[in-house]
Amino acid sequence: MFKLKNRSDKDFSLGWTHEEIITPLVKEFINSYKNLPFYAYQIQDKFRDELRAKSGLLRGVEFLMKDLYSFHADEKDLDSYYEKMKKAYFNIFDKCGLSTKTFLTLAAGGTFSKYSHEFQTLTTSGEDEIYLCKKCKLAVNKEIIKQEKNKCPKCGNKSLSVEKAIEIGNIFQLKDKFSKVFNLNFVGKDKKEKLVFMGCYGIGLSRLMGAIVEINHDDKGIIWPKEVAPFLVHLIQVENNQKINKAAFGLYEDFQKQGIEVLYDDRQDKSAGEKFVDADLIGLPLRIVVSERT
């Protein structure tokens, strides 16, 4: 964790995880079992003191992260929500074009859970190494593989393959770890005070963007999956005369009216060739070319 002092010698730290912020905040909203379950999310910068910061967005010292924290009346409710989140995350990674390359990966669970779960995407640019069971599509990371003696904890398979991967998300049962420290209690149906059970669910958004590009590209550039493309349509105007200008700009306005995100390349100082090279590099899902000959 990065720590620093200001000019008045006061201590500051750059957020690397936010349970210590969210738990006391949420305390304001939870008193009774009627307030549970409760969910709060944020999209926020995080900072980690990476020894080997590298590969651009894949492993940065500063990165954008989506965090969701869930708060439950008991462990059973946490368990059931946790399973829902597993599925939701796979749906998200599916839309990002990463589903065939992304594996639920067992990692160490800390004091309270046997395991946490990482979502690891196979790519040679990844820095992590995971042990993949091709039988049951489960992966385990190094710390676990030692504990499990080189076999898949699910099916017992001993021929695991070692793969390079990048962690794009993780989910974790915090249980009462933080609610104990911050006295996050609630009054149950039985009028008794109890500790809230917590889970956390993170996606490294900037890292995910890097992973999407690692997986979805050719030698000319990016190939954006349409669900996460910055624009759906790349509209390229090749010549410049009144007729073409009018036609292309008309199309541009039509797309916008329909709520379709469109990148309109109307640059007058670039050749058709340059525009096509740029379009290949950016890699939007649909390309429309307006020229005299089409």
Add this chain to the structure above:
Amino acid sequence: MFKLKNRSDKDFSLGWTHEEIITPLVKEFINSYKNLPFYAYQIQDKFRDELRAKSGLLRGVEFLMKDLYSFHADEKDLDSYYEKMKKAYFNIFDKCGLSTKTFLTLAAGGTFSKYSHEFQTLTTSGEDEIYLCKKCKLAVNKEIIKQEKNKCPKCGNKSLSVEKAIEIGNIFQLKDKFSKVFNLNFVGKDKKEKLVFMGCYGIGLSRLMGAIVEINHDDKGIIWPKEVAPFLVHLIQVENNQKINKAAFGLYEDFQKQGIEVLYDDRQDKSAGEKFVDADLIGLPLRIVVSERT
């Protein structure tokens, strides 16, 4: 400026201004006078080592800022754009409900300009002190007032009033200060190499939000100007039965279909009184109450 080291003893600093980032970046896009003028903006976190961080959003160590940087072929083009930006900023602050309380304030200009301009909003919660000429609506800050011997630099008025204020924006002619350091040149129409002229234009977004609330509130809570309200409509459902649910949810859907941002308070465990108190506190421009009696 905050500086820190990572575990490998490498130096890092937390961005407090971004000219050093944008100038070399923009160098990739500017070669000829044909590429000018050029404008680039960002919305990004900044960090300043404030000795007296206080008053929540009004003076934070970390804050969100909108920066625009402009790049020009000569000083005349910079000057004319700079005047446009002055007007644009006043338009923005007008929409934020701050126009009558916000004054263009002369500040020190550094090495290259006689003055820079701050936009200061009068509020007793402000930490800055400005000297306001009520004759010509110009304000000057302390450093300038010394230099100008306690009189308005525009009209010569000597009875200036001292007011507490908060700086919500600033604009600055950088001229060739950074383009010289980073060799940001371009080839002119006359085929000669010249230095690019730069200007920068900032709004402290999180601080602006604080200032809006300081100026626009009563003793019950915020009164959001409609242009910057987080939602236009606060839809409050008072009772819970099939008829009311249907009516309120129907309205909610209608608003959304029309692209009107609506906050729908359908909480079943809160009384009408609690909902109204919360609505006063949040202070959205329009309130619609759905109940059996309306």
